[in-house]
Amino acid sequence: MAKKIDGKAVAEEVHEQVKREVDRLERKGITPGLAVVIVGDDPASRTYVNNKKKACEKVGIYSEEYALPASTTQEELLALIAKLNQKSDIDGILVQSPLPKGLDEKAVVAAINPQKDVDAFHAENVGRIMIGEFHFLPCTPAGVIELLHHENIPINGKNCVVIGRSNIVGKPMAMLLLHENGTVTICHSKTQNLKEICSQADILVAAVGKAKFVTADMVKDGAVVIDVGMNRDENGKLCGDVDFDAVEPKVSYITPVPGGVGPMTIAMLLKNTITAAKQQAGIQE
Numbered sequence: 001m002a003k004k005i006d007g008k009a010v011a012e013e014v015h016e017q018v019k020r021e022v023d024r025l026e027r028k029g030i031t032p033g034l035a036v037v038i039v040g041d042d043p044a045s046r047t048y049v050n051n052k053k054k055a056c057e058k059v060g061i062y063s064e065e066y067a068l069p070a071s072t073t074q075e076e077l078l079a080l081i082a083k084l085n086q087k088s089d090i091d092g093i094l095v096q097s098p099l100p101k102g103l104d105e106k107a108v109v110a111a112i113n114p115q116k117d118v119d120a121f122h123a124e125n126v127g128r129i130m131i132g133e134f135h136f137l138p139c140t141p142a143g144v145i146e147l148l149h150h151e152n153i154p155i156n157g158k159n160c161v162v163i164g165r166s167n168i169v170g171k172p173m174a175m176l177l178l179h180e181n182g183t184v185t186i187c188h189s190k191t192q193n194l195k196e197i198c199s200q201a202d203i204l205v206a207a208v209g210k211a212k213f214v215t216a217d218m219v220k221d222g223a224v225v226i227d228v229g230m231n232r233d234e235n236g237k238l239c240g241d242v243d244f245d246a247v248e249p250k251v252s253y254i255t256p257v258p259g260g261v262g263p264m265t266i267a268m269l270l271k272n273t274i275t276a277a278k279q280q281a282g283i284q285e
Helices: 007-027 043-059 074-086 105-111 123-131 139-150 170-179 194-198 244-250 262-280
Strands: 033-039 062-068 092-095 159-163 183-187 203-206 224-227
Touching: 007 043, 007 139, 007 262, 033 043, 033 074, 033 262, 043 062, 043 262, 062 074, 074 092, 074 105, 092 262, 123 170, 139 170, 139 224, 139 262, 159 170, 159 194, 170 183, 170 203, 183 194
Parallel strands: 033 062, 033 092, 159 183, 159 203, 203 224
Antiparallel strands: none
């Protein structure tokens, strides 16, 4: 029977670390600040933003929310980002995606000052991740690495398979595993022999966005399975990309959904905000 990796408990530890950092910065007269921009009324986005706000309050990070109507124009959104780039009390800027139709997400990301890009989506930060000289890491992949470290799961020399090639999870996830000396394969919708490739993985990261996509016959005995998916099953119940009940008996470690990778995403956002605050205050550590 696999050990369930408790993302809530690990996220709680990260929150405690962040709180200590915030207290330390406060003693130097620095209050880390995060601005969250949400456009339109997508219910999932609203939930995420509320959770981010609560997490900031909990650890002592100053936060501002900018809730804009779905009718907001590209010019208005870019003007707000330009204003936030200049605000000295804001260290991190996060624009909640997806944006309503008609808004250019790429242009919005490009407009954020890379030093305040706590999502690490700006091309400059993506490039830094490629060469291994980064300030920030995208929150979900960083959260996955944190979970692996917490459980003392070795990555060095391991066969790592990532299913999914999104810019937000799949690609950066592969780079982070590579930086830790994993041998990495990225699979996607055009991959042939997917089952065969996955069944050779020591560490399998599923980030494909399809409910219960990873079945027991795709997983090697004793593998570590990290489920990044957040879907609804046929009964409307929250589930991941992995068929948990079928896969769990075969593997050594597995993340549940909910309660696995999800809580880590916000925890790593808080960590990135602290990094941004230190960077902008010229604190070298």
